[in-house]
Amino acid sequence: xxxxxxxxxxxxxxxxxxxxxxxxxxxxxxxxxxxxxxxxxxxxxxxxxxxxxxxxxxxxxxxxxxxxxxxxxxxxxxxxxxxxxxxxxxxxxxxxxxxxxxxxxxxxxxxxxxxxxxxxxxxxxxxxxxxxxxxxxxxxxxxxxxxxxxxxxxxxxxxxxxxxxxxxxxxxxxxxxxxxxxxxxxxxxxxxxxxxxxxxxxxxxxxxxxxxxxxxxxxxxxxxxxxxxxxxxxxxxxxxxxxxxxxxxxxxxxxxxxxxxxxxxxxxxxxxxxxxxxxxxxxxxxxxxxxxxxxxxxxxxxxxxxxxxxxxxxxxxxxxxxxxxxxxxxxxxxxxxxxxxxxxxxxxxxxxxxxxxxxxxxxxxxxxxxxxxxxxxxxxxxxxxxxxxxxxxxxxxxxxxxxxxxxxxxxxxxx
Numbered sequence: 001x002x003x004x005x006x007x008x009x010x011x012x013x014x015x016x017x018x019x020x021x022x023x024x025x026x027x028x029x030x031x032x033x034x035x036x037x038x039x040x041x042x043x044x045x046x047x048x049x050x051x052x053x054x055x056x057x058x059x060x061x062x063x064x065x066x067x068x069x070x071x072x073x074x075x076x077x078x079x080x081x082x083x084x085x086x087x088x089x090x091x092x093x094x095x096x097x098x099x100x101x102x103x104x105x106x107x108x109x110x111x112x113x114x115x116x117x118x119x120x121x122x123x124x125x126x127x128x129x130x131x132x133x134x135x136x137x138x139x140x141x142x143x144x145x146x147x148x149x150x151x152x153x154x155x156x157x158x159x160x161x162x163x164x165x166x167x168x169x170x171x172x173x174x175x176x177x178x179x180x181x182x183x184x185x186x187x188x189x190x191x192x193x194x195x196x197x198x199x200x201x202x203x204x205x206x207x208x209x210x211x212x213x214x215x216x217x218x219x220x221x222x223x224x225x226x227x228x229x230x231x232x233x234x235x236x237x238x239x240x241x242x243x244x245x246x247x248x249x250x251x252x253x254x255x256x257x258x259x260x261x262x263x264x265x266x267x268x269x270x271x272x273x274x275x276x277x278x279x280x281x282x283x284x285x286x287x288x289x290x291x292x293x294x295x296x297x298x299x300x301x302x303x304x305x306x307x308x309x310x311x312x313x314x315x316x317x318x319x320x321x322x323x324x325x326x327x328x329x330x331x332x333x334x335x336x337x338x339x340x341x342x343x344x345x346x347x348x349x350x351x352x353x354x355x356x357x358x359x360x361x362x363x364x365x366x367x368x369x370x371x372x373x374x375x376x377x378x379x380x381x382x383x384x385x386x387x388x389x390x391x392x393x394x395x396x397x398x399x400x401x402x403x404x405x406x407x408x409x410x411x412x413x414x415x
Contacts, residue, residue, distance in 0.1 A: 044153030095136025221385025318385025337399025
């Protein structure tokens with residue numbers, strides 16, 4: 001590993017809380033702004049649970065390089081900057097975030113301008129502020145140039161059947177088009193090929209694994225399930241919140257609870273969002289390569305898969321509406337696997353006690369360790385009727401592989 005910094009903690013007493021309000025620094029403040037503005041923008045895919053985090057990754061990488069040019073303890077991300085002694089890290093972070101967002105989300109100019117003016121007004125005028133702004137602007141411009149032509153929001157045609165074909169994705173009820181197929185064709189942020197971490201194919205429709213996966217989600221994921229418990233239903237709905245928003249709160253609170261400096265916050269967020277974006281790029285690449293059918297399609301058409309042990313139910317429906325993209329692997333599992341692995345490596349332990357809230361259910365869940373959190377997310381995607389067991393397992397594995405790659409190759413200390 002490229003010398004990843006470990007923070008000493010007593011694992012059994014560490015508690016990350018993603019609820020309520022939290023003290024903010026410039027990095028956490030502009031992370032919140034970036035997520036809100038991306039979700040409000042008409043930029044291609046920026047409002048979607050998958051796309052929003054990719055847009056935020058640009059911001060966090062530009063912010064990291066700007067702040068790190070001043071702090072100087074760690075390797076820059078792909079381009080180097082110089083900063084005068086005493087340059088304001090806050091001003092650098094604000095400028096880098098603002099300029100990157102103005103480029104990515106031009107329709108949000110008015111609200112971004114207002115947030116920018118307010119944030120800068122809190123920093124005393126003087127050469128340190130100006131120097132910080134200069135390095136922030138330079139970082140944003142360099143990041144934008146680096147990512148030019150990377151496929152963000154590109155028009156990527158995707159063909160799919162108009163009626164059920166065994167094992168093949170079609171539009172699910174309520175969907176009008178496949179969501180963000182360009183995401184799987186983007187140039188990744190930390191490796192070269194979107195298919196670098198391509199998982200093994202989905203189970204054969206003639207396998208016992210397929211029978212087990214099919215019948216599990218059929219029983220547990222149905223809107224009228226008689227075997228899913230009230231607690232399992234709550235878990236399913238808890239994890240239907242917009243992923244980027246929910247995990248953004250977790251990251252911001254983590255920075256506060258561990259009393260991270262602005263520079264360390266910038267570094268953690270750069271790691272987390274680079275892994276977030278690249279795990280999604282890898283995940284969506286696999287989704288649109290394998291184009292595997294969702295449970296709602298498979299179960300309503302169980303009679304066409306050639307397997308006598310998958311009995312059709314033409315009226316079957318999931319607990320809530322199915323996301324409009326292919327099933328395999330689970331994007332929620334990809335994201336959770338990547339973030340959990342970033343936490344494990346950065347903080348040096350898998351035994352972080354964490355607490356996460358959901359605006360969908362208004363409840364908070366507590367976990368004794370990172371594995372418990374990942375397992376619940378995986379089960380939630382089955383309980384809600386969106387995914388099969390094989391898909392959530394492979395998604396988590398993909399996310400962890402991406403996180404390891406990020407932490408091994410980027411953001412290490414300067415030697």
